[in-house]
Amino acid sequence: MRARRTKKWLWRWRSNPLRRRDDILEAWVVLAVWALIAIGGTLAGALTAGAADDVFAQQRAERTPVRAVLLSDTPRNGAKSYRALAEVRWTAPDGSVHTDKALVNYGQKAGSKIVVWTDEQGDLNTAPPSRTEASVEAGLLGAAAALAVSGVVVGAGGAARWLLDRRRISRWGREWDLIGPRWGHKTG
Numbered sequence: 001m002r003a004r005r006t007k008k009w010l011w012r013w014r015s016n017p018l019r020r021r022d023d024i025l026e027a028w029v030v031l032a033v034w035a036l037i038a039i040g041g042t043l044a045g046a047l048t049a050g051a052a053d054d055v056f057a058q059q060r061a062e063r064t065p066v067r068a069v070l071l072s073d074t075p076r077n078g079a080k081s082y083r084a085l086a087e088v089r090w091t092a093p094d095g096s097v098h099t100d101k102a103l104v105n106y107g108q109k110a111g112s113k114i115v116v117w118t119d120e121q122g123d124l125n126t127a128p129p130s131r132t133e134a135s136v137e138a139g140l141l142g143a144a145a146a147l148a149v150s151g152v153v154v155g156a157g158g159a160a161r162w163l164l165d166r167r168r169i170s171r172w173g174r175e176w177d178l179i180g181p182r183w184g185h186k187t188g
Helices: 021-062 131-183
Strands: 064-070 083-091 097-105 113-118
Touching: 021 131, 083 113, 097 113
Parallel strands: none
Antiparallel strands: 064 083, 064 113, 083 097
8 A cells, every 4th residue: 555645735825724824924935035036046147147248348349459568677586476567668559659557477678579458548458358258257247146136035035034933923922821821720
């Protein structure tokens, strides 16, 4: 003989004489939390990743590599990093000559040719991320956004359930205050 399954699906919504309104409300809170995690987290992650990828693509389009000349020697080895701040000179696309400080590798001599990145105005800027780097960073930002939304939703759901539990315990205490004295002398 096979055992019958006693667990019922959607047990919080089934009819039960002990079910309270707070139990139904808690069931809806749990359902809403899971729905918001699934839909809201996915949507936040996708939108954030798409926006980040657009920003990185715009950076790749606006920034251009330019040949520059190092104007001073850099030290042989660095104490804290492998790059040093040094003066460089480059010619912008419009033909104007610019001089500024840029991060260059240690151990380079004055007069060395290096590549710097400039924006549309011809000012120095950082190198834009490659397509692969941009994809990875956009994915990480999207995952972080999805986790952040999920965390906020779980926190709000937990707070709502905590409030419902406090209300249930308070009601149970009031009911016990009414019923408890009747049981006081009847033991054994």
